[in-house]
Amino acid sequence: MVKIPVDCLQVFREISNYLEGDIAPEVRAKMEAHFKVCAHCTAVLDGSRNVVQLVGDGKAFDVPHGFSQRLYSKLDTHLGKK
């Protein structure tokens, strides 16, 4: 008999905690077992991990100086047209 330790919904609920390591060891073990058998959750895990890394190391905001100023003034102009 194959027993599924956690279902996909539980995995989605815990995935950010999992990536941050803020999770009980037994839950982590159950999720790792689930990732081995569920391609869908593995894809979600990979996608979430990329987002976490981008935000976590600050690279998402590492834009050339002046870029954000131009962006903001463009937005201002755009919004001002309302």
Ligand SMILES: [Zn+2]
């Ligand atoms: Zn799953």
